[in-house]
Amino acid sequence: MKKYIGCDLGGTNLRAGVVDPTDGKILADRSTPALAREGHEAVMERMAALMEQVITDSGLPKSEFGGIGIGVPGLLDLKNGLTLFLPNLSGHWKKVPLRDTIANKVGLPTFLLNDVRSITYGEWKFGGGRGVDSMACYAIGTGIGGGIVVGGKLHMGVDGTAGELGHQTIDFNGPKCGCGSNGCVEAYASGPAIAAAGLKVVTQGATTKIGELAGYDLNKIDAALIAKAANMGDAIAKEIYERAGEALGIAISNTLVTIDAHKIVIGGGVAQAGDLLLEPIRRTIKKRVFIMPLEEVEVALAELGGNAGIIGAAAFAASQVEGE
Numbered sequence: 421m422k423k424y425i426g427c428d429l430g431g432t433n434l435r436a437g438v439v440d441p442t443d444g445k446i447l448a449d450r451s452t453p454a455l456a457r458e459g460h461e462a463v464m465e466r467m468a469a470l471m472e473q474v475i476t477d478s479g480l481p482k483s484e485f486g487g488i489g490i491g492v493p494g495l496l497d498l499k500n501g502l503t504l505f506l507p508n509l510s511g512h513w514k515k516v517p518l519r520d521t522i523a524n525k526v527g528l529p530t531f532l533l534n535d536v537r538s539i540t541y542g543e544w545k546f547g548g549g550r551g552v553d554s555m556a557c558y559a560i561g562t563g564i565g566g567g568i569v570v571g572g573k574l575h576m577g578v579d580g581t582a583g584e585l586g587h588q589t590i591d592f593n594g595p596k597c598g599c600g601s602n603g604c605v606e607a608y609a610s611g612p613a614i615a616a617a618g619l620k621v622v623t624q625g626a627t628t629k630i631g632e633l634a635g636y637d638l639n640k641i642d643a644a645l646i647a648k649a650a651n652m653g654d655a656i657a658k659e660i661y662e663r664a665g666e667a668l669g670i671a672i673s674n675t676l677v678t679i680d681a682h683k684i685v686i687g688g689g690v691a692q693a694g695d696l697l698l699e700p701i702r703r704t705i706k707k708r709v710f711i712m713p714l715e716e717v718e719v720a721l722a723e724l725g726g727n728a729g730i731i732g733a734a735a736f737a738a739s740q741v742e743g744e
Contacts, residue, residue, distance in 0.1 A: 421742060422486035423447065423478065425471050425528070426734030428535065429492050430454060431508035436470045438478040439734035444546030446727060448477035456509040460516045468525035487529040488522060489737030491538035491729045498580045501532055531737045534580050535729055539687060540567025541574050542732025547723035548685040555683040556675045557722070558585055558668065560690040563598070564606040570679055574736070586610070590670045608667035611690050614643040617660045628656040647693040661696040668697070669704025676709050676717060687722030694721065
């Protein structure tokens with residue numbers, strides 16, 4: 421099988437890699453600053469150059485490549501290959517013909533996919549979700565993204581929007597979410613939500629290691645620091661992760677009874693907290709799910725780390741060219 425290029429279009433950096441779609445191995449990869457403030461034309465030019473560089477790095481002729489997959493952080497028009505709204509990139513990229521621009525510049529068939537759907541696909545094919553025909557992926561970081569696989573296929577929904585698992589309402593009287601709704605799980609369990617909970621207890625003068633570890637600099641309080649405090653035995657920090665895990669457990673319970681997933685894969689930076697997050701998730705699921713066999717469901721951490729996006733985007737492109 422031919423090799424494929426996976427690319428991650430990030431707000432800060434562009435990353436591209438040559439991927440073998442038979443085993444998910446990355447044969448060559450490079451990254452470069454996105455410099456999104458220069459505008460989408462400049463970013464696409466930089467992206468195409470980056471892809472040409474990784475092709476050269478691989479030592480393979482372009483004829484050995486089957487196509488390109490690009491993970492994009494926002495809303496897409498997949499039919500026409502357009503970006504519609506990319507909130508983390510300057511200018512928002514309204515109706516930019518990203519697919520055809522890259523295809524023309526690099527000379528390879530190109531496919532777009534939401535960035536977390538790319539992560540989902542990569543984890544299902546080669547990471548924490550491999551071997552099952554139904555799974556859901558929660559990527560927990562600045563926000564909570566997601567994706568679902570049903571019947572051995574990435575479920576796309578309307579133009580690839582299926583799988584926005586972070587925007588399930590778990591409390592209809594809950595706080596406002598960045599998406600415009602209220603009570604989304606993202607408002608309770610994302611990295612900023614966890615950090616805000618830590619900030620609150622420190623400013624209230626609670627007895628906790630969180631402030632001490634931050635040197636009482638409130639700007640240094642984040643989810644990772646709170647996890648460190650919890651692992652040192654801090655009861656308040658543990659409680660913050662308990663509440664975040666419970667919120668995620670409610671959302672995951674909804675997912676389980678909807679798609680009967682065999683595996684739930686938890687990724688993203690916040691997932692580095694490990695069992696601090698997984699244990700309350702598992703306990704909450706047991707309390708809330710009764711109409712499916714939970715003994716057949718596994719909640720596990722993602723395995724591909726920062727490579728999941730480019731592996732998944734490349735594998736998705738291969739599935740479109742070669743057929744699944």
